Every structure is written in structure tokens, then in C-alpha cells.
Amino acid sequence: MAEQSTDQFFKDKVLGHPSGLFVLFFTEMWERFSYYGMRAILVIFLTGSLLGDNPGWEWTSSAALSLLGTYAMLVYLTPLLGGWLADNKIGYRMAVVIGALLMTIGHASMAIETPTFLYIGIAFLIIGNGFFKPNMTSIISKMYEGHDEKKDGAYNIFYMGVNAGAFIGIMLCGWVGEKIGWSYGFGLAGVFMLLGMLQFYFAQPLFGKLGDKPVKTKAAIKGNNDESVSTVKLNHFSILDYVLIAVFTISAIIFIINDPLSKIGDIQTFNFTVAGLSDSLFFALLAAISFILLLIIRIPRYVAIERDRMIAFAIFCLFTIFFWAAFEQAAGSLPIYTRDFTNRILEGNAATTFKVIDLIVTVVPLGIITYVLLSLFRQTFKRIGLSNIILGCSFIIVWAIVLYKLFVEYQSTETEVPITWFAILNSLFIIMFAPLFTKWWDSKYNPPASVKYFLGLLLLGLGFGFLAFGAKDVPAGAQTASLSMAWLVLAYLFHTLGELCLSPMGLSYLSKLIPARMVAFMFGVYYLAIAIGNKLAHYIGGDIEKITKEYSLSTFFLIFTLIPIVLGLVSLVLHPLLKRLMHGVR
Template sequence: SYGFGLAGIFMLFGMLQFGFAQKIFGTIGLSPKHKNRIDAEAVNYAENNAFQQPMEQKAEIIPAHVNRDRIIVIGVFAFFTIFFWWAFEQAGGSMTVFAESYTDRALSGNSAMMFKVVNTLLTVVPMIILTVVLTNLFRKTFAKYSLSNIFLGTSFVIIWGIVIWMLLREFRADATEVPASWFGILNSFFIIALAPLFSKMWESRYNPSGPVKFAIGLILLGLGFAILAYGGNTIEQGAKTASVSMVWLILAYLLHTLGELCVSPVGLSYVSKLAPIKLVGLMFGIWFIANFIANYTAGLTGSFIDEITTKHSISYFFLIFTFIPIAAGLVMLGLNKMLKKKMHGIT
């Protein structure tokens, strides 16, 4: 398809952009025996821009039992994150099926115009912000990394062309139908809109412990699927199509994003805080193995949507993703005191 073709072109441009701007990284990522092959310009750049840690700072000696307890906490977090991403990743599968086959996406009159305006704002405003950022980047780096900037600029011009073409086609269309894939952008929008609020909240006195944040995230995720189950309760058993309100999907994506903001950045942060210095890479590897398991089981479970819908209903299918994350969240709440103790002061 055209989408995969464009993705391939942009991946090629991205590789070329990275290749022509490697010197910007200096000696970062190179083995010591290769560092002497780096030209003086790259070395000077790295020395002038790298974050230097004071030499007088010594690595803290942490008792073995503390490291052991913290590794256990990472393992518990990794285990429970499987439940979160297992359900959350239904966004790319069963939730898209729900949007495609069971949601009324046809709009007319004022509703159609409102969607066109909202869609335009959600698309154009981020593009304008990126344009300003990239323009400033070009001014600072074009002299040294001209080819890299040319490939980046070319990619951005193509993207602007696609955006303008898409919006013109949408406004000229006789009938308006929300694409099923459009709901996927709600997650990104809600993250951008709500992340500053969450950041401020975590910095205030309303800052729960890591396990509690995990529990809240899992429960919010389950409630999002509860909304979908409620919205689809009028769909008959075995029905292949229906026309329920898209409001249910929007609310579900909102709750899922709220849950993600409680789990995703918090989980990665605690892995880096809790992992022993020598095992940071291994611990992150274990964390992403948990994500792999979650994504695999998400696809496997989502593949049963037709079978479960035929035997029971679409609401029954979404209730599976309601009860399991909520149950996992309640268990995490119960483990809060024990996990906080094993974190040994890490907050």
C-alpha cells in the first residue's frame, strides 16, 4: 500500500539523516579501541557538550540484600506491566475492529463540520510546532550537517504535502465518515494534553508511591474497557456490524491514556532508580521482555474476538479486559506496603 511505501521511504531518509550526522554524537557508543579514529572535530564537540559528572562523586556502596530486594520489586513491576500492556494493546486490534464494524462513524451537518475542524487542529497545530522547532534546528546545525538536514527537511516537506492533501480531500468530500484508524490519534492527543498535569501532580504532595500509581493505571485501564462493554451491551450476540455511539470509544481512549500516564513513564523511571548500576541494562532487558510477552498475548487474545462475540457478545469480550486489569490493580494495592519496604527509600 501507499502507507507502507511511504514508511519505507521515510525509514531510508531517517537512516541517511543519522548516517550523515554521526559526528554529532562524538565518541558516545564507540568501544575504547575505536575512539582514536574519531576526528578532532567530533571529539571537541563531544567534550564541549557532554554532561560531565564531578570526579569527586563516588559510587554509593549498596548492601547486597538491598540490591536483591530492589531487583525483586523490578520483577514484580515487570510482571504486572504485562497485564497492563496486554489489555492496552487491544487499541491496535479489537478496539479498531470495534471502531470499524460496531461504531457509527457517519457524520452530517454541524457534527461533520465540527469533526473537520477538530481533525484539522489536531493535525496542523503539532505540525506548526514541529516546523518552528526544525527551523531553529536547521539554523544551528545546517552548516555542519547540511546533508542530514536536507533529508530531514525533504521528509518534512513531503509530510506537509500529505497533510494538506488529506485535509483538502476531507473538506471537499460530500459525506463525512470518521476513519476507524482516526481514533488511534486520541491516545497521542490525550498524552500531550494531560502529561503536564500529571507531571505537576507527581511533583506536589499528591504523589502516591510507585505501586499505587501502577494500581491506579491498571484500574483506569479496566474502567476504560468497562465503558466499551457498557456501550456495546445493545449489540446482539454474534452480530457482525452495529452502530453504537463513538463517544464510548473516545471515553475509553481517555481512560486508557490516563492509565498509561500512571504506568509507562513511572515503570521506566523505577527500573532506572532501583536497578544496581552494573545490572541496569539487564533490568531494562527484562522490562522489555515483559512488554514483548504482553504484546504477543494481546494479539493472541484479540484473535478470539470473533469466536467470543459469536458465542457470547462483544460486551463479554471487553469484560475480560475489564476484570483482569482491575483485579491486578487491586493485588498491586495490596502489595504496596511490602514493595515500598523492599525499595529501601527509593520514591
């Protein structure tokens, strides 16, 4: 039945896949363009000098990263609610449109460049992301029902759109924000979010009833409520479970709100200390303890195999927290390091070489994506002409900015590499190396989970090791230095290789280890782990000025070198235990 209902989507193919997939590809690409484009300039703008041609707000790194951390944390939590609303109330397609519209308003608000509109904008981005993020992949999943052999290829194409959007967004919003004006950078993110939403909205004829508002039949409702047909012993939530969930939720919300309030506006919500801990740290610790207790109490109540597999997945989630806590320095402390401690001025042959490299890495990916765009036009222009025209206009704007950027850069004899340019290396390296890792994982040499986590954490730590080594001669208290850009390039390379080892593992092992009836709960646990990692990243990263002043810049990066490597070795040591807990799952 599923095969018949989805065959219609395979009538108009682009590169062997339904044309609707490529509408989703470009919609996701513009959303990632806006997300990563805005994020690339946020910290640089907030911590930038009040004086100069393109002034910032001169916030402390602690204040700026506290705001970024809370934003990044909530971005991973709101999709849990947005996904539920789409599943049960409004449908996937309407959720995507609502989310894109809210994010457009958010970017437009940030372009006004006042504190009030900054906070309003970030709130809209968080809520809009909750509607948008979980529902694009849900539409793909429904589109490919009955065509499971095509799903892997579909997701590979879709995630190329994710990386293409991140790449182009960081490059253009970063360059426009740094060279022309911050508000133009924030505004550009909003323009493409709006164009992405309109392109998706006017492409609805391609999707038929796919992703419409859900309609529950009486049979479905009866099936959902009929527990008598199930022989599985359910693990109902006890009163203690609910108490721990309440303590965790309240404590986490207080911490999430109080941390930026205290650092940005010096607003102390509770203004107390417990055993030397500030009110923010106290509630963070209380949230962590209550959640760990919840897992300790709930998981042993499952039957043996389920219990063991959930313990294994919980261990992987713990490694995930620390991986993202280090990896996400790319959005916080690394832009500050790039601006203040890296020599980005190139002259002569070095400047010429950079211009050639920049030309290649800009034009080649954009040319490939434009080819995909033209292929989509040929298949769908008669059915969704307006959507195609909007998408075409988007690319005309992109090419115009790219050509203007290249023209400006080629006019100057001295080149200053933009701070944000280095952030595109992550997406570039993913595009380059992802096919190799895919072949590795599909071969007989595919390593077990514990080894993948070891490799991911080891490579991540080595990336920071290059930065620590490069900064070894920078004295304590130094506010500027002129270090080689090579250290940053090596760091981003090793961080990306670590990401390719570890990042795809979480959802893969969630599907393999967790029974279907518990996927929602453990999916929430996994996303919570990433959210905590993001908040922890910027909570620690915000101390870059303090640690550099009291110790050294090298010490700051040494923290992110040693902790991941040690945890990677722990993962390796735990291999026999994890293998036993996974009960045959590879």
C-alpha cells in the same frame, strides 16, 4: 573530564539544548512514524474483505493478531542483542544507520503485498528495530555526560519526538492506506524511514566521536576483569540456572514460531495435546514455569536488601505484563471494533465539527514541529546542509499530503472518519496531559509506586468499561453494529491516562531498585515482561470474533475491564509489603 568532552555539543543550541539532540529528535520521529504508521493499518489490511475498492486479505482476526503479537513481542526482545552489539562491537551511530536501513527494506517489502514479502518485511523490521531502538537514548546519555541537570529536559523533548512521529505516522499512513491503497500506506512508512536515516547519516559532523565504534583500553579491560577490587558477593549462574534458561528459551522460541504458523498456515509443528493444551499453549506454559522457577531460585541467593528490592521489581513486572496485555488491544482488536461496530459516518453539523477538530489537531502539532525544524536549520545549515535539505524535503512531503487530505475531506458533504484516526488520540492525549502528570510526580503529592500501578490499571480497566457498556445491547453473534464514536474516545482517553501513571514507572524503578551490576539482567526481565504482554494482548485479542459469537462483544471488553481493575486493587493491598521490600526507595 566528562564535562569538558561534552561541552562542544552545547555550543550550537536549539531551544536551550544541543542541536544534535534535535537531529536525534527528528530521526526518532521518522522511525516512530514508520513503526506506528505501518502498525495502524496492518490488522485492518489483513482482515479486510477480499472484494471492494481497496481489498484486504480476509484473514481471520486470530491469524492476523497472531502475526502482530509475534512481531510486537520480538520488537521488544531484539533490542537486548542490538544494544549489546552497539556497546561492544559497532558503536551507537552505526547501529542506528544499520537499523534504519533494514527497516526501510522491511517497509518496502511489505508494500509489495504478497505473503512472502510480508514475512520478509516483518523479519527485516524486527532485526532493524533491534539495532535502532536502544541506541538513540544511548547517544543522548553520552551527549549529556557532565550535564545531568539538562537530562530530564532532553528526554522530555526526545519523547515528544516519539509521540509526534506516532501521531503523524498513524494519521498519514492510516489515511493513505485506507483511502488510496494499502501498499501506498506501507510504502509511505518506508519512504520516511529512509529519509530519516539519510538525515541522520549526513548529520554526523555534529556528533564528533560520540557513539563511534567502542575502543577498549588495556586499563578498562583490566578494570573489568579485576574482581579483587570488589567486595560485593556475586551471584554466579549455577548449572540449574543455565538449564532453566535453556528450557525457557527453547520453549519460548517454539511458541513464538508455532503460534502464527498454526493459525495462518494451519501448520502444526508438533501436532500434539497435553491435558487439553495445544502444542503452542504447552510450550508457552513451559516457558512461563521455567522462567518463574529461575527467578524463584536466583533471587533468594542475593543479600537481603538486594533480594527484597528485586522481588518488588519482579512484582511490578508482573503487573506490567497484564497492563500491556490490555493496553495493546489498541493495535489489534480495537481497529476491528472500530471498523465493524462503530458508526463513523458524519453528516451536517457533526461532519463540519469533525473537520474543524481534525484540522486543528493536524495543523497545530505539525506547525509546532515545523518551527523546531526551522530553528534547527538556523543553527546547523552551514555544518550539515545536506541533512537539513533532506529533512526539509521530508516536511514538504508531509505538508503536501496533509493539505491534499484536508482538501479531499472538505470537498465531501458526508464524512467517514478513518478507522485509524482514533489511534492518534493516544499520542494527542499524551502531548496534552504529560506535563500535568510531570508536575504531579514532582510535587509533594507524588504517590508511591503501588498507588501509581493501581491508578494505571484502574484507569485502563475503566476505559474498557466504557466499551463494554457501549456494546451491552449488541447481541451475541453480531458481526456489525453502529455504536457511538464517543465510547472509543473515552476509552483512548482513560487508556492514555493509565499509561501516563504506569508506563514511565518501569525503567524509573529499575534504576532505583536494582544495583548497577544487575541492571542488564533485570532490564532484560523488564523488556521480557513488556514483550510477553504484547504477545498475550494479541493472543487473547485474536478471539474477539469467537467470544463475540459465543457470548457477546460486551463480554469481550468486560474481560479487559475486570482483570486490570482487580490487579490494581491487588497492587493497592500489597502497598505495605512493597514499601517494606523497597527499603526506603520511593
